[in-house]
Amino acid sequence: MIQPAEEAFVTRWFAPGRINLIGEHTDYNDGFVLPFALEVGCTATISGRAEDWSARSLQEPDAVVVRRSGLSDAPEVAGWSRYVLGVLWLLTDRGVDVPPLEIVVDSDVPTGAGLSSSAALVCSVVRAVDDHLGLGLDDDAVFALTRDVENDAVGAPTGGMDQLVSLRGRAGHVLLCDMRSHATRSVPLDLAGAGLAVLVVDTRAPHQHSDGEYGARRRGCEEAARQLGVPALRDVAEDDLADALARLHDDELRRYVRHVVTEDARVLEMARLLDADALAEIGPHLSASHASMRDDFRITVPEVDTAVDALHQAGALGARMTGGGFGGCVIGLVPERDVAAAGDVVRRAFADAGFNEPALFTAAPQDGARPA
Missing domain, CATH: 3.30.230.10 (Ribosomal Protein S5; domain 2)
Structure with missing residues (x-):
C-alpha cells in the first residue's frame, strides 16, 4: 500500500x-x-x-x-x-x-x-x-x-x-x-502583435460530450479505420485520401474519414503558419474546418452556423465552431478594432433568426494548471 x-x-x-x-x-x-x-x-x-x-x-x-x-x-x-x-x-x-x-x-x-x-x-x-x-x-x-x-x-x-x-x-x-x-x-499565438483577436460566441445551444451522437461518430471512425486496415484514421495520409474513400462502401464512414484526414492536415498547416509568424494567414483554414464539420461530420446546429456566417459577414478572417459539436461556441479571428462591430452583427443575426441572445467575449492563451 x-x-x-x-x-x-x-x-x-x-x-x-x-x-x-x-x-x-x-x-x-x-x-x-x-x-x-x-x-x-x-x-x-x-x-x-x-x-x-x-x-x-x-x-x-x-x-x-x-x-x-x-x-x-x-x-x-x-x-x-x-x-x-x-x-x-x-x-x-x-x-x-x-x-x-x-x-x-x-x-x-x-x-x-x-x-x-x-x-x-x-x-x-x-x-x-x-x-x-x-x-x-x-x-x-x-x-x-x-x-x-x-x-x-x-x-x-x-x-x-x-x-x-x-x-x-x-x-x-x-x-x-x-x-x-x-x-x-x-506554438506562439501573438494576437496583440498581429492586431487580431479571437472573438468567442457562446451560442447557448447546449453541448454535451457524453451524448449518443459523439459516441456514434467515435465508433464510426474506429470502424472506418478497421475497414482500412490502419491503427487509426491518423494513419491515412492526405495524399492517399481518395484511395481510402474508394475502399469504403458506406457514405457516412467516408464523410467521417474525409473530415478527420483533412482536419489533421489543417492543424499541421496552421502550426506551420504560426511558427512562421503568419497568424493573419490562418483564417481560411478555420473556415474550411467549419465547412468540414458542417458538411462531412455533420455536428453543427443552426445557431453555430448562423454565428459563423455572421462573423464572415462582419469581416472575420476565418470562423469555425469549436468543441465536440451540436451546440456550444464559435470562434472568429477578427481584427481587434472590429470586435465590437462584429459582435453587433452576430447579435442581430441571432435576433433575426429567433435565437436566444448569444454571449460574446474575447479569448487569448493563458497558462495551464497552477497553485491558486
Missing part, C-alpha cells in the same frame, strides 16, 4: 478551460489538435476536515459525502461529483491509501458551451490531490489519471486533448498535441 506524505492543512489548485483553435474529433483518432487554455477555469480546495470523502461545488446546492472505496464499490452520485470522487476512487484502486478529505470546487467555465468545464474540474482536483497528499505524480501520470477519471469513472469517451491543454497550456501560445504519443509543443 502506497502511503501519502503527511497532509498539509489546505491545498488549492486552479485549472483552466480551453478553446480549441482547430482540430475537432481528431484527438480520439490519434491525430493532432491545437487548443489553448482560457482565463476561466476551476479551483479545487482540499482539506482533511472530513470523516469520509466530501465533495462540494459552489455551483451546486448540496455536498456529496461517500465512504472511502474503489471504483467498483462507488455509489451512484451526482454527475459533477463523479469528476471529483472519481480521482479518489481510482487512486484507491491503484494502491493509494486516500484519507478522509473535503474537496470544494468553484468553477466559472460556462457549462454546456464546449469550453471543457469538465477538464478544468478534473485537472484542478487531480493536481490538488497530488499536491495535498504528496504523491509526486509526474506530468504523464497526472495526465493519465485525469483522462482515466473522465473515461472510466464518469463514462465520457474523451480523447485527452482537453486535459492536456488544461495541464500544459502556456500564456501566449497554443499547444500542438500529438494525440498518439501525447507529446506537446507550445
Whole structure:
C-alpha cells in the first residue's frame, strides 16, 4: 500500500478551460489538435476536515459525502461529483491509501458551451490531490489519471486533448498535441502583435460530450479505420485520401474519414503558419474546418452556423465552431478594432433568426494548471 506524505492543512489548485483553435474529433483518432487554455477555469480546495470523502461545488446546492472505496464499490452520485470522487476512487484502486478529505470546487467555465468545464474540474482536483497528499505524480501520470477519471469513472469517451491543454497550456501560445504519443509543443499565438483577436460566441445551444451522437461518430471512425486496415484514421495520409474513400462502401464512414484526414492536415498547416509568424494567414483554414464539420461530420446546429456566417459577414478572417459539436461556441479571428462591430452583427443575426441572445467575449492563451 502506497502511503501519502503527511497532509498539509489546505491545498488549492486552479485549472483552466480551453478553446480549441482547430482540430475537432481528431484527438480520439490519434491525430493532432491545437487548443489553448482560457482565463476561466476551476479551483479545487482540499482539506482533511472530513470523516469520509466530501465533495462540494459552489455551483451546486448540496455536498456529496461517500465512504472511502474503489471504483467498483462507488455509489451512484451526482454527475459533477463523479469528476471529483472519481480521482479518489481510482487512486484507491491503484494502491493509494486516500484519507478522509473535503474537496470544494468553484468553477466559472460556462457549462454546456464546449469550453471543457469538465477538464478544468478534473485537472484542478487531480493536481490538488497530488499536491495535498504528496504523491509526486509526474506530468504523464497526472495526465493519465485525469483522462482515466473522465473515461472510466464518469463514462465520457474523451480523447485527452482537453486535459492536456488544461495541464500544459502556456500564456501566449497554443499547444500542438500529438494525440498518439501525447507529446506537446507550445506554438506562439501573438494576437496583440498581429492586431487580431479571437472573438468567442457562446451560442447557448447546449453541448454535451457524453451524448449518443459523439459516441456514434467515435465508433464510426474506429470502424472506418478497421475497414482500412490502419491503427487509426491518423494513419491515412492526405495524399492517399481518395484511395481510402474508394475502399469504403458506406457514405457516412467516408464523410467521417474525409473530415478527420483533412482536419489533421489543417492543424499541421496552421502550426506551420504560426511558427512562421503568419497568424493573419490562418483564417481560411478555420473556415474550411467549419465547412468540414458542417458538411462531412455533420455536428453543427443552426445557431453555430448562423454565428459563423455572421462573423464572415462582419469581416472575420476565418470562423469555425469549436468543441465536440451540436451546440456550444464559435470562434472568429477578427481584427481587434472590429470586435465590437462584429459582435453587433452576430447579435442581430441571432435576433433575426429567433435565437436566444448569444454571449460574446474575447479569448487569448493563458497558462495551464497552477497553485491558486
